[in-house]
Amino acid sequence: MIKLVLTDVDGTLTTDRDTYEIDLDAIEILRLLEKRGVKVGLVSGNSYPVLRGLYTYFNFHGGLVAENGCVVYYNNNMVKVCEEIDKNLALEFEREFKVRNSWQNEFKYCDLSFTPPLLPENMISWAKERNLYIKTSGYAIHISRSLSGKGIGVRKLIELHGLDKSEVLGIGDSNTDIEFLQEVGFKVVVGNGDKEVKKIADYITFNKSGKGVVEIITKLLRGEING
Numbered sequence: 001m002i003k004l005v006l007t008d009v010d011g012t013l014t015t016d017r018d019t020y021e022i023d024l025d026a027i028e029i030l031r032l033l034e035k036r037g038v039k040v041g042l043v044s045g046n047s048y049p050v051l052r053g054l055y056t057y058f059n060f061h062g063g064l065v066a067e068n069g070c071v072v073y074y075n076n077n078m079v080k081v082c083e084e085i086d087k088n089l090a091l092e093f094e095r096e097f098k099v100r101n102s103w104q105n106e107f108k109y110c111d112l113s114f115t116p117p118l119l120p121e122n123m124i125s126w127a128k129e130r131n132l133y134i135k136t137s138g139y140a141i142h143i144s145r146s147l148s149g150k151g152i153g154v155r156k157l158i159e160l161h162g163l164d165k166s167e168v169l170g171i172g173d174s175n176t177d178i179e180f181l182q183e184v185g186f187k188v189v190v191g192n193g194d195k196e197v198k199k200i201a202d203y204i205t206f207n208k209s210g211k212g213v214v215e216i217i218t219k220l221l222r223g224e225i226n227g
Ligand SMILES: O=C(O)COP(=O)(O)O
Pocket: 008, 009, 010, 011, 043, 044, 045, 046, 113, 137, 138, 139, 140, 141, 174, 176
């Protein structure tokens, strides 16, 4: 039985993959799910302060994973599970590829992000040479020292809940969600998600982003998903 639903934010809880506009129907149905006893948590590449704010005001209780797996928060405890990144790397990356530092980098410890979200081969080789994780979420390019991405934080959060992965349903949209979804029992990808992450999905929604969340949570509430 599913006891925890973890959801990505950008591209998943938004109305589409090219906007920051939160889909309010998705938030409403996730709140209803919590009323029925299933906790909801956030798993994202965003910084801890941004996610903690969203989490508080969404009124979710399943905890959160920030910075693509590096920061975990549950029940008033915040833990960093990755090695900190040297912020000079941001300057080097910015100069080398003429990208823009995210305004959130100032508030980050382990994972740095840059725009535009395009990831050419030479960036991948740059990261490989330095043994760094590099991926694009469709919103930003992310670099960190943790090669396991969102997976390490998700594993920790599930452990803090004392749950088995079979009791967790995860929803995502991009290739940065591959490591996340590998850690949960039931993997959902929204209809407009990346091709590669769709390959590991147990369920691909017919609808895009937030309306895809509404679709899968409706099924869960109806008892149509057996984790
Ligand atoms: O931080 C990003 O680039 C995207 O965030 P996400 O992990 O919630 O999609």
